[in-house]
Amino acid sequence: xxxxxxxxxxxxxxxxxxxxxxxxxxLAVAVCNAGGLxxxxxxxxxxxxxxxxxxxxxAQTTRPFNVNFFCHAQPTPTREREMVWHxxxxxxxxxxxxxxxxxxxxxxxxxxxxxxxxxxxxxKPAVVSFHFGLPADDLLARxxxxxxxxxxxxxxxxxxxxxxxxxVDAVIAQGLEAGGHRGxxxxxxxxxxxxTFALLPQIVAAVRVPVIAAGGIADAGGVAAALSLGAAAVQxxxxxxxxxxxxxxxxHRTALKSDAARHTALTNLFTGRPARGIVNRIMRELxxxxxxxxxxxxxTSAIAPLRARAxxxxxxxxxxxxxxxxxxxxxxxxxAQITRDLAAAL
Amino acid sequence: xxxxxxxxxxxxxxxxxxxxxxxxxxLAVAVCNAGGLxxxxxxxxxxxxxxxxxxxxxAQTTRPFNVNFFCHAQPTPTREREMVWHxxxxxxxxxxxxxxxxxxxxxxxxxxxxxxxxxxxxxKPAVVSFHFGLPADDLLARxxxxxxxxxxxxxxxxxxxxxxxxxVDAVIAQGLEAGGHRGxxxxxxxxxxxxTFALLPQIVAAVRVPVIAAGGIADAGGVAAALSLGAAAVQxxxxxxxxxxxxxxxxHRTALKSDAARHTALTNLFTGRPARGIVNRIMRELxxxxxxxxxxxxxTSAIAPLRARAxxxxxxxxxxxxxxxxxxxxxxxxxAQITRDLAAAL
Numbered sequence: 001x002x003x004x005x006x007x008x009x010x011x012x013x014x015x016x017x018x019x020x021x022x023x024x025x026x027l028a029v030a031v032c033n034a035g036g037l038x039x040x041x042x043x044x045x046x047x048x049x050x051x052x053x054x055x056x057x058x059a060q061t062t063r064p065f066n067v068n069f070f071c072h073a074q075p076t077p078t079r080e081r082e083m084v085w086h087x088x089x090x091x092x093x094x095x096x097x098x099x100x101x102x103x104x105x106x107x108x109x110x111x112x113x114x115x116x117x118x119x120x121x122x123x124k125p126a127v128v129s130f131h132f133g134l135p136a137d138d139l140l141a142r143x144x145x146x147x148x149x150x151x152x153x154x155x156x157x158x159x160x161x162x163x164x165x166x167x168v169d170a171v172i173a174q175g176l177e178a179g180g181h182r183g184x185x186x187x188x189x190x191x192x193x194x195x196t197f198a199l200l201p202q203i204v205a206a207v208r209v210p211v212i213a214a215g216g217i218a219d220a221g222g223v224a225a226a227l228s229l230g231a232a233a234v235q236x237x238x239x240x241x242x243x244x245x246x247x248x249x250x251x252h253r254t255a256l257k258s259d260a261a262r263h264t265a266l267t268n269l270f271t272g273r274p275a276r277g278i279v280n281r282i283m284r285e286l287x288x289x290x291x292x293x294x295x296x297x298x299x300t301s302a303i304a305p306l307r308a309r310a311x312x313x314x315x316x317x318x319x320x321x322x323x324x325x326x327x328x329x330x331x332x333x334x335x336a337q338i339t340r341d342l343a344a345a346l
Numbered sequence: 347x348x349x350x351x352x353x354x355x356x357x358x359x360x361x362x363x364x365x366x367x368x369x370x371x372x373l374a375v376a377v378c379n380a381g382g383l384x385x386x387x388x389x390x391x392x393x394x395x396x397x398x399x400x401x402x403x404x405a406q407t408t409r410p411f412n413v414n415f416f417c418h419a420q421p422t423p424t425r426e427r428e429m430v431w432h433x434x435x436x437x438x439x440x441x442x443x444x445x446x447x448x449x450x451x452x453x454x455x456x457x458x459x460x461x462x463x464x465x466x467x468x469x470k471p472a473v474v475s476f477h478f479g480l481p482a483d484d485l486l487a488r489x490x491x492x493x494x495x496x497x498x499x500x501x502x503x504x505x506x507x508x509x510x511x512x513x514v515d516a517v518i519a520q521g522l523e524a525g526g527h528r529g530x531x532x533x534x535x536x537x538x539x540x541x542t543f544a545l546l547p548q549i550v551a552a553v554r555v556p557v558i559a560a561g562g563i564a565d566a567g568g569v570a571a572a573l574s575l576g577a578a579a580v581q582x583x584x585x586x587x588x589x590x591x592x593x594x595x596x597x598h599r600t601a602l603k604s605d606a607a608r609h610t611a612l613t614n615l616f617t618g619r620p621a622r623g624i625v626n627r628i629m630r631e632l633x634x635x636x637x638x639x640x641x642x643x644x645x646t647s648a649i650a651p652l653r654a655r656a657x658x659x660x661x662x663x664x665x666x667x668x669x670x671x672x673x674x675x676x677x678x679x680x681x682a683q684i685t686r687d688l689a690a691a692l
Contacts, residue, residue, distance in 0.1 A: 157608055176522065177541040191611040191625065191634060195523040195541030197562030197571070198671035202608070205674065216543030225543070225571035228691075262503055262548070265537040279537065288537060325544035328551065345574075 003210040004170060004232040007149065008064045008126055011035030012343040014223070015172075015212055016335070017237025018068030018129065019180060019322070020044045020109070022252070025056040026245040027335055032063040034336035035343070037127065037233075039066040043109045047119045054123045064126030066151070069112035071135040072273075075295040082302075088292035089302055092282070092318070096309045103305050109271065109297035111135070117142050127151055127169075132273075133159075133185035134166055151212070153183030156192050160203040160211075172235055173203040175215025179238045179324035181275040182266065190266060190274055190289065197229070204230030218329025220345035227346075238322075239329035240338055251316035255280075261327035270303055270320035272296035281317035282306070349556040350516060350578040353495065354410045354472055357381030358689040360569070361518075361558055362681070363583025364414030364475065365526060365668070366390045366455070368598070371402040372591040373681055378409040380682035381689070383473065383579075385412040389455045393465045400469045410472030412497070415458035417481040418619075421641040428648075434638035435648055438628070438664070442655045449651050455617065455643035457481070463488050473497055473515075478619075479505075479531035480512055497558070499529030501539050506549040506557075508532060518581055519549040521561025525584045525670035527621040528612065536612055536620055536635065543575070550576030564675025566691035573692075584668075585675035586684055597662040601626075607673040616649055616666035618642035627663035628652070 005013055016031040018041035028038030040057060042050050057065055086100045093100040110116070112135045120128070121142075128143050129151035135143075144150060149169040154160035160171045174183050175196025182193060196215040204211050210232035217226055217234045226234045241248045241256055248256070255261060255278045266274040267288035273296035274289060282303075286292065293299040303318065310318040331338065351359055362377040364387035374384030386403060388396050403411055432446045439446040456462070458481045466474070467488075474489050475497035481489075490496060495515040500506035506517045520529050521542025528539060542561040550557050556578035563572055563580045572580045587594045587602055594602070601607060601624045612620040613634035619642035620635060628649075632638065639645040652664040677684065 175541060175543060177544040192609055194610075194671040195521060195543060195562055197521060197542040197568065198523040198564075201564065201567060202672060202674055216541055218544075218547065221547060221574050221576060222543065224574040228567050228570040228574055230567060263538055264540075325540040326548060328548055 004212065007169065007210065008037060010037050010064055012339065013227070013233035013346070014339050014342050015039065015066065015233055015235040016240060016339070017180070017214065017235050018066065019237050022241065022248050022322070023246045025053040025060070027240060027243065028065055029057055029060040030243070030245045030335035031339050032057075032061040032065050034339035036339045037064060037066050039068050039129065041068045042116065043068070043070040047115060050116065050119050054120070058123060066127035066129050067120060067123075067125045068129045068131065069116065069135070070109055070132055071112050071130045072109070072132045072296055074111060075298060077294070077298055081294040081298070084292050085294050085299065085302055088286060088290065089306065092306050096306065098305060098309065100302065103302045108300060112139060114139065121146055124148060129172070131181060131183045134163065134168070140166070153214070154203060155182055155184040155199070156186065157202050157206045159184070159186050160207050162186060164207040164209055168209060170210045170212055170232070171203060171207055172212045172214050173200045173231070175199045175213070177216030177325040178214050179264070179276045180322045181271070181273055184274070196226070200226065200229045200231055216324060216326045218326045220342060222326075223342050224345045234342070236329075236342060238324040238327055239342070240335055241323070242330045242332045243335040243338060244332070245335045249311065249319070251311055251314070251319060252321050255316055255321045256323060256327050256330050261323055264323050264325055268293045269299060272299035275320065275322065276324060278321035278323050280319065280321060350558065353515065353556065354383060356383050356410055358685065359573070359579035359692070360685050360688050361385065361412065361579055361581040362586060362685070363526070363560065363581050364412065365583050368587065368594050368668070369592045371399040371406070373586060373589065374411055375403055375406040376589070376591045376681035377685050378403075378407040378411050380685040382685040383410060383412050385414050385475065387414045388462065389414070389416040393461060396462065396465050400466070404469060412473035412475050413466060413469075413471045414475045414477065415462065415481070416455050416478055417458050417476045418455070418478045418642055420457060421644060423640070423644055427640040427644070430638050431640050431645065431648055434632060434636065435652065438652050442652065444651060444655060446648065449648045454646060458485060460485065460488075467492055470494060475518070477527060477529045480509065480514070486512070499560070500549060501528055501530045501545070502532065503548050503552045505530070505532050506553050510553040510555055514555060516556045516558055516578070517549060517553055518558045518560050519546045519577070521545050521559070523562030523671040524560050525610070525622045526668045527617070527619055530620070542572070546572065546575045546577060562670060562672045564672045566688060568672075569688050570691045580688070582675075582688060584670040584673055585688070586681055587669070588676045588678045589681040589684060590678070591681045595657065595665070597657055597660070597665060598667050601662055601667045602669060602673050602676050607669055610669050610671055614639045615645060618645035621666065621668065622670060624667035624669050626665065626667060
């Protein structure tokens with residue numbers, strides 16, 4: 001009946017969104033063993049850490065799983081852009097008694113490459129998914145060659161068609177409601193980014209491969225709604241953020257449980273690319289989308305020390321509090337329960 | 347079974363969005379007679395025209411219908427704001443060989459008042475709906491006193507609660523996908539505006555009155571999805587814009603049928619308030635949301651002559667091409683067929 005479940009031999013049409021920086025193998029394993037497709041995000045993992053996490057998944061589940069990579073082009077830093085960015089952040093450094101020019105390189109975001117593929121190949125995961133388009137043809141051919149299915153995110157009809165033309169096995173329709181980074185890669189105009197209700201049926205009509213709905217899906221009603229709009233499955237992330245298997249910080253958890261979670265915005269302040277998070281002081285004061293932020297992922301290094309200092313003082317005002325527009329599904333229960341509850345109306 | 351259908355004694359849980367400027371009684375009558383709730387938008391009608399249209403509805407249907415009003419506070423024009431706005435538009439006036447200082451007052455948007463209520467009262471429509479909040483207490487009491495049910499749009503959970511506390515009979519949850527004016531009234535921060543997939547279930551959870559879903563709903567799958575998310579009914583507008591009963595201009599129709607319809611944005615250029623339309627030259631060049639535009643509805647008068655001149659030359663580059671983010675449901679068929687097709691999966 002369901003094309004994605006058939007394609008992957010999974011029990012439930014539920015994909016757990018890879019969420020770099022807050023989760024590793026534990027969440028993926030829990031979701032896989034509950035019948036969904038668990039995901040390991042690798043954008044912030046060293047190759048050693050990736051190997052460790054992949055071994056942990058293999059040791060704890062025999063089910064299909066997904067490994068996710070970013071595939072952006074790494075920009076060349078320029079002194080000019082760095083100076084503009086440091087100047088924008090300087091008042092906050094001053095406030096904390098810190099020196100912006102001494103800012104160390106913060107956690108970057110690595111793009112998929114042959115070294116990562118070397119680590120990945122022995123594991124031959126059922127699915128390898130990408131964000132920000134697809135890697136170069138030779139890399140993509142390598143992944144396909146060892147048998148992994150390929151997924152990637154589309155934020156517009158044009159992106160969905162582009163991905164299908166390059167042979168992806170499923171398209172993730174990432175509605176504007178989704179938390180974290182917009183997967184947009186054919187445009188940087190955020191006015192092209194549209195809500196799940198509008199995006200999903202248009203992508204379903206535009207491509208022949210299965211479409212996975214992402215953005216705003218927080219409960220069984222949301223899953224039923226996505227399937228009514230033509231989705232073969234859903235991808236849910238925010239709703240897992242309070243699970244014990246996730247390393248969401250206490251500050252982030254508090255924000256997700258508060259009324260503050262009702263106000264998110266797309267911001268490029270934390271990495272350089274638009275990503276959805278709960279609005280906080282730095283987003284309000286610099287504007288959530290600032291021309292001062294250098295290209296992805298170069299914004300990270302100078303803002304990371306502010307985050308670290310503020311968090312050490314108990315404040316999330318400089319943290320990326322990633323969340324979609326619908327955090328109402330977040331509960332402090334095991335991820336298996338979230339997964340089963342999402343599928344409860346099927 | 348369905349609370350809104352019971353409340354109004356209508357056959358189908360389909361409300362036709364009032365669309366000021368493009369439709370009058372003909373569309374409302376067609377939708378009513380097909381079993382939905384047709385709507386007459388009055389924001390751009392003189393009181394004489396309102397009377398004529400209300401008589402036309404009464405003559406052609408015995409079904410319940412909705413009459414819609416804006417209820418903004420009318421701002422006081424200032425010479426400073428007008429000069430800023432004229433300066434922003436001056437290059438376009440120059441291009442057309444026109445004089446911006448000779449710009450006549452264009453079509454305004456009238457707020458509901460006692461004179462309008464005098465015209466409305468003898469018709470006692472089943473529903474009176476409002477956009478931009480609610481009118482003053484005495485006016486609202488008058489409408490309620492003659493027996494009309496009261497609807498209004500909410501774009502946030504806070505607005506839904508505010509409306510329920512003032513006794514509305516149903517809340518329209520207007521997702522970010524919706525075409526035309528955002529109904530936002532407790533905030534002017536567009537980052538608070540969220541997609542239907544996220545907004546609808548949060549409003550359903552927050553209020554006890556029936557919730558009508560608006561934004562991105564273009565076909566029977568969309569209606570089914572909205573009901574899965576807890577809606578008692580849907581409100582659809584864009585999908586009616588090609589119907590013969592609607593006075594959509596040929597330029598607007600052409601845009602809706604083209605790939606251009608896939609790129610809409612919120613813009614304040616045409617009236618002063620954010621409203622969603624298909625992106626065109628003036629939106630691209632001034633930015634869709636411009637600080638130069640004076641408060642609603644004062645932006646209208648100076649931009650209207652540019653629209654008129656451009657349209658006379660066959661161009662929609664200065665026109666408000668209102669559309670939601672999902673124009674795929676638009677078809678050149680009678681509104682009765684659109685209405686029945688929306689309800690086909692129920």
